[in-house]
């Protein structure tokens with residue numbers, strides 16, 4: 001992994017290792033080859049701890065070329081099958097840095113040389129990519145900080161045009177699972193505001209337990225869906241990432257009038273969770289039990305107002321009614337004449 005300081009090399013090294021293990025069942029070794037900034041070694045070691053993954057590091061007076069050679073030996077001894085080398089960054093490209101990287105490359109003959117570029121640096125990112133590629137013949141680019149801002153997509157187009165090297169991955173957040181395989185056509189759709197259904201499906205597949213989802217669907221159809229189930233479903237959606245990011249993936253969502261200025265306040269989800277968690281198991285199964293004193297108790301327990309609890313319970317009942325009507329319609333039984341199902345109207349939907 002090569003790139004300028006702060007581009008996101010160290011974070012991306014951790015993300016990539018995490019992806020290799022999670023998705024491809026590999027055993028990576030992280031190597032700290034930046035001896036100029038002791039903090040960089042610490043940072044990689046912390047990442048290794050977080051991921052429970054081995055990190056190879058030596059003292060700051062060691063030679064980076066020796067470090068990577070030793071790391072390769074270490075990986076063989078430990079039967080680790082991927083070695084990710086986090087090299088030193090500089091504020092600007094300089095000859096010393098390039099010489100060191102060239103030496104490392106000659107020594108270990110890596111399968112990939114990934115240039116990590118901060119997509120928010122615009123034209124600068126393109127210049128950086130061009131010079132690194134000229135001197136080191138990179139094999140691919142990883143664009144970081146593409147989260148929530150499609151302007152970074154412009155950098156992707158220019159880097160590809162200038163270096164003719166593929167963009168392999170995109171960093172889409174600070175967390176260690178926020179990396180995606182880069183798909184140019186999906187990026188193009190996002191830039192054009194056309195959404196990205198494939199990424200949405202992938203997120204759902206990774207984070208939603210299919211069997212549980214089927215069971216919940218069955219419960220919805222048979223109107224036995226409880227507040228507990230609702231809580232669980234909310235958790236699954238939450239695992240997929242911030243709601244506004246999910247909305248960006250839905251085709252046309254940015255053009256929907258009602259959604260245009262909706263602020264997806266994650267706090268509201270936390271409030272709903274707190275309210276449901278303050279209920280007893282029985283109350284969650286049978287919301288009809290909820291009399292005034294129970295509502296007061298739940299308000300106290302969750303730190304929310306009674307009117308919020310009333311609203312949630314009302315909306316939950318409406319949702320159940322709507323599910324029933326939809327099921328009836330699907331089964332050709334037609335819902336009650338003249339009554340159209342109301343739209344889902346949960347605070348965060």
Ligand SMILES: Nc1nc2c(ncn2[C@@H]2O[C@H](COP(=O)(O)OP(=O)(O)OP(=O)(O)O)[C@@H](O)[C@H]2O)c(=O)[nH]1
Pocket residue numbers: 003004005006007008009010011012040043088089090143144145146147170171172173174
């Ligand atoms: N939002 C966002 N932040 C990111 C992403 N990737 C990295 N960062 C942040 O960018 C900052 C710099 O990342 P590092 O991994 O320390 O960068 P580096 O290239 O290793 O920097 P040096 O070790 O100084 O060479 C950190 O605060 C990261 O959390 C990303 O995809 N999205």
